[in-house]
Structure formats: structure tokens, C-alpha cells
Amino acid sequence: xxxxxxxxxxxxxxxxxxxxxxxxxxxxxRAIVWHVTVIGGAVALYSLSDAGPVDPTGxxxxxxxxxxxxxxxxxxxxxxxxxxxxxxxxxxxAAEADRAAATAAAIRRHATGGPEEDGTGVGRxxxxxxxxxxxxxxxxDVECPHCGRETDATLDFCHxxxxxxxxxxxxx
Numbered sequence: 001x002x003x004x005x006x007x008x009x010x011x012x013x014x015x016x017x018x019x020x021x022x023x024x025x026x027x028x029x030r031a032i033v034w035h036v037t038v039i040g041g042a043v044a045l046y047s048l049s050d051a052g053p054v055d056p057t058g059x060x061x062x063x064x065x066x067x068x069x070x071x072x073x074x075x076x077x078x079x080x081x082x083x084x085x086x087x088x089x090x091x092x093x094a095a096e097a098d099r100a101a102a103t104a105a106a107i108r109r110h111a112t113g114g115p116e117e118d119g120t121g122v123g124r125x126x127x128x129x130x131x132x133x134x135x136x137x138x139x140x141d142v143e144c145p146h147c148g149r150e151t152d153a154t155l156d157f158c159h160x161x162x163x164x165x166x167x168x169x170x171x172x
Contacts, residue, residue, distance in 0.1 A: 003097070007090035014086035018079055021086030025093060034082045041078055045071045103145035103166045110142055110153060 006025070014021030019035030022028070046054075046067070054066040064072075141150040144158035145166060151158040157165060 003094050006094065007087045010090045011083040011087040014083040015079060018082045021083065022089065025086065025090055027089060030085075030089070034085070038075065038078045038082060042071070042075045045074060099145060102143070102148070106143055106145045107166055 010021035010024050012021070013024050014034070017035075018038035019031035019033075022031035022034060049068060049071055051066070051068050051071065054063055056063065058066075142153040142165075143149070144151045144161060144163065146163040147158060147161040149158070149160045151160060151165070153165075155165070157163060
């Protein structure tokens with residue numbers, strides 16, 4: 001539940017203060033870049049326009065009315081892009097965490113040779129020995145941590161997505 005809320009919260013924070021959503025996700029370098037980009041773009045656009053000075057002590061409505069639309073629109077687009085980027089970064093981090101958990105589970109199952117989970121949380125017994133002696137089943141199937149499909153554990157890579165399997169010894 002908490003992981004699902006990270007992406008919308010990051011996007012919302014980035015909407016109010018550019019870069020804050022990225023800081024919430026722990027991506028401080030990216031937060032600084034977005035903040036400097038949006039604030040620097042606003043200052044540059046305002047200084048290049050013929051708009052008069054804005055009194056920052058006035059109400060929000062007065063400040064918003066003093067900013068011309070040809071400045072407000074590009075800044076709004078930059079803020080929107082910052083929010084979308086924060087959302088995508090959060091989704092990417094969640095997917096990476098899911099992949100890492102799946103990889104760890106696949107490595108544990110492969111290393112122990114124990115019962116494999118079938119997705120319901122209930123372990124199932126590995127294939128019977130007589131089934132492994134048939135010509136069609138001379139290998140054990142494991143779940144690829146990258147694509148989630150059943151693949152041959154004796155291969156160095158998943159034959160579905162061609163990603164290397166994590167338990168393959170790199171020294172070979």
C-alpha cells in the first residue's frame with residue numbers, strides 16, 4: 001500500500017514545489033536540477049519579457065495576475081514535466097524493488113532446490129523424479145525474475161526475455 005502511494009505523493013509534491021517530489025524519493029541531485037530549471041526558467045522568461053515588476057508581498061491573486069500568460073504557460077509546462085518525472089521515477093523505483101525481491105526469491109528457490117511458490121503463497125512440490133527422466137523434462141523450470149515466465153534453470157539466460165539469470169556464475 002505504501003509503495004503504491006509514493007508515486008502520486010511525489011507528483012503532488014513536485015507540483016507545489018519543483019524538485020520536492022524528487023527529494024521525497026531520495027533523488028537529491030535530480031531535485032536540485034528540476035528546481036534550478038524551473039526557477040531559472042521563470043526568472044529568465046520574466047527578465048526577457050516586457051512585464052512590469054511584481055510585488056511579492058501582495059496576495060497570490062495579485063501576483064498571478066501580474067504574470068503574463070506567455071510566461072506562465074511555459075513555467076506551468078515545466079512544473080508539469082517535473083511532476084510527471086517524479087511520478088515516473090517513483091514507479092521505476094517500485095518496479096526495481098519488485099524485481100529485486102523476485103530475483104532474491106528466485107535465487108533462494110534455485111539455491112535450496114526446495115518447494116517453489118505458485119503465486120498463491122502455498123508452496124508446491126518440485127517435479128517428480130520420474131518426470132525429470134523423460135526426454136521432454138530433463139531440466140527444472142524456474143520463474144525468471146525479469147519477466148516472470150517459467151524458464152529452464154540450466155540456461156544462463158531466460159529464453160523469453162533474454163535477460164541473464166541472477167544465479168549464473170559470472171566467472172565462467
